[in-house]
Amino acid sequence: MSASTDLIEDTRPARLMTLPGVYAPQHDTRLLMAALDHEGIGKGTEVLDVGTGSGALALHAARLGARVTAVDIARRAVMTARLNALLHRRRITVQRSDLLASLPGRSYDLVICNPPYVPSPMGRLPGHGASRAWEAGRDGRAILDRVCEAVPAALRPGGRLLLVHSGLCDSDVTLRRLSDAGLRAVVSDRALVPLGPVLRSRLRWLRDTGLVDGEETEEELVVIRAEQA
Structure with missing residues (x-):
């Protein structure tokens, strides 16, 4: 399963719509999309896409x-994902929820x-607007x-989590939090990508806090794969 990816091909669905303020598919989306291809998804597999944004990953599944x-x-994200499902003629259930809050017992x-x-550097999370997506x-x-706290309870026996984030x-x-929750968790993929505009805009702060060293111009993305025992 493990791999090291230096270049991520653009595999986003054609004609994908993204309303203003909704996170558009980027390197992390495509890395997770590639990971989905190795999970043996088929007819009858039940998949939950948490934080769907444009719906790109949901459509791929x-x-x-x-x-x-x-x-x-985000209401605009829900609307965008529904529009893209219609555009691509895929039957996807899309609803507004704070993580799994609207799916109790599922x-x-x-x-x-x-x-x-x-x-x-703000510390607090934005209550609305495009920045909520990052x-x-x-x-x-x-x-x-x-996510690490909520997802384990939503996995069936043998169920899996695919989670992407920055190094x-x-x-x-x-890995530790998921393991503490009873999952077998590993880093299944990695990729180095250029620093995006948001990280570049706060590069001095990132260096001051030790999150970025020296003159780094790339960011590592990781895919965490966790499986319910």
Whole structure:
């Protein structure tokens, strides 16, 4: 399963719509999309896409044959994912939810998640606006830690989680939290990508806090794969 990816091909669905303020597919989306291809998804596989944004990952899972539920806290993201499902003629259930809050008692074969994970000098999370899709507190873990806490209960026996985030957020912490929750967790893929505009805009702060060393111009992305015992 493990691999090292230096270049991520653009595999986003054609004609994907993204409304203003909704996270558009980027390197992390495509890395997670590639990871989905190795999970043996087929007819009858029940998949939950947490923080769906444009719906790109939900659409990819549906094309592989899965029955897909997609959630996002942002109303515009919910609308965007629904529009893209219609555009691509895929039957996807899309609803507004703060992580799994609107899905009590539901369980899935596979949960996929590309959460906000960018460390922020602001500390607090934005209540609305486009930055909600990436701002994640001073250590970048404000949403990640909630995902690690909530998802295990939503996995069926043998169920899996695929989670992507920046190496700036400390993948060892993610592995430990998922392991403490009873999952077998590993880093299944890595990729080096150019620093995006948000990270470049706060590069001095990232260096001052020790999250970025020297003149780094790339960011490591990791895919965490965790499996329910």
